[in-house]
Amino acid sequence: MSAPTVEDVVRGYVKLRDQKNAMKKTQAEELRPINEKMTLLENWLMRDMQTRKVESEKTKEGTAYLSTISSCSVKDRDAMLDFIKKHEMWDLFENRISKSVVKDYLEDNGELIPGVSLEETRVVRIRR
Numbered sequence: 001m002s003a004p005t006v007e008d009v010v011r012g013y014v015k016l017r018d019q020k021n022a023m024k025k026t027q028a029e030e031l032r033p034i035n036e037k038m039t040l041l042e043n044w045l046m047r048d049m050q051t052r053k054v055e056s057e058k059t060k061e062g063t064a065y066l067s068t069i070s071s072c073s074v075k076d077r078d079a080m081l082d083f084i085k086k087h088e089m090w091d092l093f094e095n096r097i098s099k100s101v102v103k104d105y106l107e108d109n110g111e112l113i114p115g116v117s118l119e120e121t122r123v124v125r126i127r128r
Contacts, residue, residue: 042124049124067125072097072118079115 004012045064049057056065074080074097084092092101097116106112 042126045124045126046122062126064124064126067123068120069123070099070103070118070120072099072102072116074115075117076115080113081115083114 045057046066049055049064049066056063080092080097084090089101089105092098092105092113099118102113102116102118106118112118
């Protein structure tokens with residue numbers, strides 16, 4: 001048997017990638033109803049826990065608890081860069097805005113950094 005050519009290897013790779021993508025699509029379709037049901041259960045728990053004003057609920061089956069997800073995004077890059085330069089806060093600058101530094105600055109100063117938005121979403125988590 002002769003050694004494979006670049007064309008053979010590329011053909012094999014593309015075939016495997018196509019198979020992988022087809023499997024991902026099939027899996028996503030199969031998981032859709034399960035994910036939808038899980039979302040309904042999470043929403044029920046969120047309403048129930050908010051109504052009862054509790055942060056967590058421990059059961060024999062597991063613990064449901066509320067968690068906050070934070071995300072920062074740059075809405076005005078120039079304003080953000082001007083702020084970073086003026087205050088020499090280079091620790092804000094990563095390949096993305098540093099969520100923890102933004103939150104610390106907001107806590108310390110009572111206002112957001114110009115050009116930055118902070119979004120926090122409460123979600124239900126369940127652990128075994």
